[in-house]
Amino acid sequence: MAAHDPTDVWRRPERATVGPKPEHSRNGIATAALRIADDEGLPAVSIRRVAASIGAGAASLYRYVKSHDELVELMMDTVAGEYHLEAGGEHPREKLLNLAHQGRDIMHRHPWLAPLLLTRPSMGPNSLRYLEAAVSALSTVDLPGPAKLQTVAMLSAITSAFVQNELASAPGSGAVDGAAAGRVPYLVEALHSGDYPHLAAAMAGQAHSGHSDEQFAGIVANYLAGAGVPG
């Protein structure tokens, strides 16, 4: 197991110097897994499923990826490459807001992403590039280093959480929504019971009128302002 020594995906060379040419690539596998996740949800991304989708045996995938978790890590970093990091505004707050909007778009394109981002931070090169850009946007701000990191982390967290809320109340393509789908009948019964008057009243107002763009911008801007990021 010579070339596979590093426990780290990103330190491991993709191609060995000896032996037959690999018939697949890390990138191809990640792309295939990504398509499956986008179409059928993250649970559908099993080793066997991905392997079959690229015409490989199940065990063969382990030549490219050490574990299923590593596959997910690859997927996350691949998607992190969708950021356009050069773009941005003048003031720090504008730049971060821009990044947040991009993040929101990415999470909408890949509905499986938001939960993962909150659970396990990605550490691949693309993710690091994003992090660098975000921290770099704070270079003119007088804040201790760790505070900057915390700010960026909370920014991502807020974005993920907001998108999660959006996806939960969205019609959903039938793949990801299922969570609280069947529990609705109990909800209406509970609300009619009179035990939760304020809740019922709050829900009486019609569903949010679709201007969630401004809501998002407002929340993020507000957080950044409070965190001491000028804009």
Added chain:
Amino acid sequence: MAAHDPTDVWRRPERATVGPKPEHSRNGIATAALRIADDEGLPAVSIRRVAASIGAGAASLYRYVKSHDELVELMMDTVAGEYHLEAGGEHPREKLLNLAHQGRDIMHRHPWLAPLLLTRPSMGPNSLRYLEAAVSALSTVDLPGPAKLQTVAMLSAITSAFVQNELASAPGSGAVDGAAAGRVPYLVEALHSGDYPHLAAAMAGQAHSGHSDEQFAGIVANYLAGAGVPG
């Protein structure tokens, strides 16, 4: 399948009117599952494991719970019962801040909770009671109903995300930390590569000096203020 008709856990009567007395209870099962999750992490909470821990056969659990997801739902609502909803301050912001602090404590007691809260909202009676209390804290605030709900949702989301960050950088009892454990070597190498100067600089500052209590209070208070909650 007469009494099991309702697809909803909370609408289903626990005890049937006919037949032998159940040897266990929904509550007992939830408690057992809870202990396992607290001790060994959520992945250890399998149907068989929980069944064995209460001296029951695996298939027997399905007499009390329709699926594994439902078990988790039970766990979440059980833990939601740990809130002290009567306590609270004068102003709306104080009340919500109080709830947020309680939520943070609960998530620290049950490290598996934070990720779940962000992924799937709980809908059990205890969770609804919490929601009612939170929305009720906003009764004097002039805000449309949906906006109040959104505020409360974001409050929970921010709390979960913050706790998640805390737990990630905590020593961890060995059960939940493992996420980005082995990926550290690549991180240091990447930082030394010079490709991420701002990131490296930001990480040079010593780790956050433990005053995360004020950090949390500050972030939440700031968000609430921005959301239009007087305090």
Added chain:
DNA sequence: CGCTAATTGCGATCACCGTTCGCAATTAAG
């Protein structure tokens, strides 16, 4: 009292999962 009908506990089983092992086939280097 005894019968009926519903419900419980659960062993066996299915399909699927991540992962490991061993081996034939392939290839670059010496």
Added chain:
DNA sequence: CTTAATTGCGAACGGTGATCGCAATTAGCG
């Protein structure tokens, strides 16, 4: 041309959620 490393992968292992069918138990009713 030999050698050593690497690839692809069928088969298997242990564990998962879930279903089925059956014996045992029990409340209500005639």
